[in-house]
Amino acid sequence: MSATATSAPSRRVGSFEIVREIGQGGMGVVYLAHQPTLDRMVVLKKIRRELLDDSGNVERFQREARAAAAVHHQNVVSIYDSFEARGDHYIAQEFVDGHDLRWIRNQLGRLDPEVAALIALEVARGLEEIHTRGIVHRDLKPANILIGATGDTKIADFGIAVVPKADGLTRPGILVGSIPYMAPEQILGHRVDPRTDVFLFGNLLYEMLAGSAPYQGPEDESLESLVERMQKERYPDLRTIAPGTPRALARLIRNCLRAKPARRISSIMQVRRSLERALGRPSPLDCRSEIAQHLWKLKIFTAAGGRTALRSAARPRARIATRRQVRIALTAAASLLLVIAGVTVYARYFKASAPTPAPAAASVPPPEPRVAEATASAPVVPAPAPEVPAVANAAPEPAVSALPAAPPPEPAHVRFVAEPWAEVTIDGGASFFTPRAAPVELPPGSHRIVLVHPTLGRTELTLDLQPGESRTVRHVFTRENPS
16 A cells, blocks of 8 residues: 555554555545554544444454454455554554555556466455455455555455354445456355365456456446356457467466356365466465565665665566477476486496406406417427526517417407386396387307396396307287296
8 A cells, every 4th residue: 555645643542643544445545554552553533423323333343453463464464453442443554655556557457468367366365264264355456456565465355255253234235345356256156165266366367457447337337237248258359459478378378267156266276376387386485576576676666765776687588488388398398308318328338337446357368279270380499508697688588479369369359138117137247228229239258148128027048159149039018938
């Protein structure tokens, strides 16, 4: 509630000092006041003197105070006290240094979709707490949503709220609310429940995005014509009026504005969750920060009136994801996972097929016949005469220098095939996954092979390979006989 209004002589009411009048309504007058005991600014609402003759008006005024005081939430205006002074009835409540949403919308026309969604999310959070207390607000409209200079969003005015165990102040057939900010069941005088507030929430979000309420018809439109349009859900298409509206928001509003309560979104909790998913689950602090940054940038708030100009950096803007963006994000994530899996498999394959270190090759003895031939053909060198002195740089013994190096055995090549697939481990070392296009190079000899499928089982086999051999090892896993 803005503090800019007509000045009035300072006077004391109870423990409050009235600073000035800041507004008037059908029920009463609203003042900005100071509470010296706690050194804070408050708002005092006073019922009009001419309405005091009707006890129902006084009860409604007091019931508003009790209903609002039952709710303790950062997105609902707090009630400090309800009292009588010199024959007048007052409600003392939280002062919000800012403007109501009606004034802001009148200044801007349409709100940025991201900011509108953030404000709507804050309203939904407050409304969810109201419903938790068993209260139906029934008067959710831009004039009753207050936006503070620090980005606070608060629901105000519980004047026509329905509270648990209500005494029937509103009777069937009595029209209570503000046209066009009413649900069809309100206009028809039917029973209301939290789904009524869901309809009004859809109205509110629609107006922020489109610049006018969905059922804002001509002034001379009859009530019967308005009800008929509501029942047939005939209102201007949001994305035609505001093409920049994300489909997720348009779909949410459409499901809130269903004429029949049974066809609407069943609870404000579902609305809140939908907005959180669309916005990337921003915290209340994130919401306040971005709302404030946006409205200060547009000069809705200024440093006048004792306010401190907002200078903090805004968080990266939330982006309401479309279905196409979600599909692109999922495709990108899947592609990334495939790349990671491919790199992992390649790394395992590279490690498995890397050249075998020398000690491992030496452990595979060459065929015995070749060793025998090499030994037999080596020349016999007679021992040197004792009298010949040894020479320091003499060549090695002819027998050693004359032996030719044994050629390394030619490796074998094995292709592994497993159906549907398997993790293959060779000799307890590195493993890799099938399908694998390239064969594995292995030294000749005996090798222990293990094939594992996480659900179909494990198979072990021994593979004897000859030098230069090429072989394919194939295994089919079956549920009946996984091994």
